Amino acid sequence: MTTPTREHRRPTAAAYAQAAEAAGHAPSIHNTQPWHWQIHPDRLDLYADTTRALPGTDPDERMLLVSCGAALHHAQVALHAEGYDVAVRPLPDPGLPEHLATVTITGGTPVTAHAVRLVQAMQLRHTDRRPTVDVPVTAEQVDELRRIADAVGVHLHRLTPDQVTDLAVAVSHAEDAAAAEPAVLAETHRWTGPGRPAGTGLPPEVIPDRRPETDVGERDFGARGTLSVGGGHDKASTYVVLFGTEDDRAAWLRAGQALSAVWLHATMQGLAVLPFSQVVEVDGTRVMMRRILSNLGYPYLVLRLGVADPEHALPGHTPRLPFDATATIDQTGR
Ligand SMILES: Cc1cc2nc3c(=O)[nH]c(=O)nc-3n(C[C@H](O)[C@H](O)[C@H](O)COP(=O)(O)O)c2cc1C
Incomplete structure (x- = not known):
């Protein structure tokens, strides 16, 4: 219409x-x-x-x-x-x-x-860190998301069960690397702790109240939040990787456009989405992710897709900066 x-x-x-x-x-x-x-x-x-x-x-x-x-x-x-x-x-x-x-x-x-x-x-x-229920993500849903990413020039690969096991190992290595890096720990605390800058960061309402039972470990923010996640195991989650043939600033910007397009369409499909970026942030695990992709391209971001457990309340909203903190208006016409 x-x-x-x-x-x-x-x-x-x-x-x-x-x-x-x-x-x-x-x-x-x-x-x-x-x-x-x-x-x-x-x-x-x-x-x-x-x-x-x-x-x-x-x-x-x-x-x-x-x-x-x-x-x-x-x-x-x-x-x-x-x-x-x-x-x-x-x-x-x-x-x-x-x-x-x-x-x-x-x-x-x-x-x-x-x-x-x-x-x-x-x-x-929104980002959803609740475990998912046993409702599989269909091949048609993933195909649609793949087409959406392709239209922006970014590939989307659905990981096989073996590759999900490899991903879990890579995520665990990336978590260990982050835990050994004081600068990373300090940044995590700055953006998730009580002193996070106003209008930014992660409030406790979006961070799980316990370590969720998941095939691939969720990011450890260093402190427990108040998001109720229960004890369920997310067996039906699907993991996809956004990747491409270039690994430079233009490619990462494009990856972000693809991320937005894929996430908005996944939202319209009723799917919950959780990004996993640690494996791409850490040099060693980025190489592991390249191997998982059979060196066909460079990984930009891993996404978990699934149907969130309706037994648990939706996560709260993350705050946003006021408009004038992220924009200036040029009145001169230059
Ligand atoms: C590039 C990127 C990487 C992210 N990596 C992670 C991650 O590794 N773990 C996680 O729990 N959330 C991750 N997120 C989700 C952000 O924390 C989330 O988008 C932000 O807090 C705003 O919340 P909202 O998505 O609910 O609006 C990532 C988001 C983006 C855009």
């Missing part, structure tokens, strides 16, 4: 501002929201905000770029749902690596029901 295009509408800074605000719903590593938008009358510029980077956990800024890519895709989705076609120029200035993308409205497009549902999914989407 479509409604008429909005070709008559002039691109305005207001549309860009609305998109930047909607992008605030995007997921990010430790909920750092490491992006900054500059809103101009004729374009939207995305910058990395390295004051919220994780130099110990994420020294190459892989997860920072993936997080910013997710915010970029959220902004694209918001503009489409308003009836705008957009062009995205990734990394437009080679001399300024923190300038990640420029988004420009190129014309009008029919507003589809699908575009509107994607915006609704942006508001519903």
Whole structure:
């Protein structure tokens, strides 16, 4: 179902501002929201905000770029749902690596029901650390997510049971490596502990109240939260890897766009999603993940998919920074 295009509408800074605000719903590593938008009358510029980077956990800024890519895709989705076609120029200035993308409205497009549902999914989407129930994720669901990732130029591979066992070993190694690194422990505490910066980080309501019984160990945030997870074992979870043939900033940004697209569609399918990034953050386990992928590409992120146990209440919402902490409006028209 479509409604008429909005070709008559002039691109305005207001549309860009609305998109930047909607992008605030995007997921990010430790909920750092490491992006900054500059809103101009004729374009939207995305910058990395390295004051919220994780130099110990994420020294190459892989997860920072993936997080910013997710915010970029959220902004694209918001503009489409308003009836705008957009062009995205990734990394437009080679001399300024923190300038990640420029988004420009190129014309009008029919507003589809699908575009509107994607915006609704942006508001519903959340990270789910509850165990999953014995309802399998179907091949059709995974195929749809694979097509969604492909459309952004990123591959999605569903791990076989043997590969899930290998993943569990890699995750355990990555956890050990993190536990031995004071800088990583300090960052985890900073973004999940009581002193986390206002509007960011993980509140106790989204962190399990006990170590969940899972095939692949969930990230250890160092302290127990209040999210009730019970004693069930998540036997029906499916693990997928987002990967690609390049391993640079442009690829990580694209991976983030794919992550957002896949997560929003998984949300519409009723699936719970949990990212596992430790195995990609740590050099040694990233190599293990490459082997699991038979060296066909570079791993960007592992995702657990499943149907969350309805016996346990939904996790609370993670906070977000106020709009003016992540965006500035250029009134000069430059
Ligand atoms: C690149 C990236 C990596 C992430 N890695 C993990 C992870 O390893 N373990 C985890 O529990 N959550 C992980 N998350 C989920 C974030 O903690 C979550 O997106 C953030 O706290 C915001 O919460 P929300 O997704 O519910 O909005 C990751 C998210 C992103 C975007």
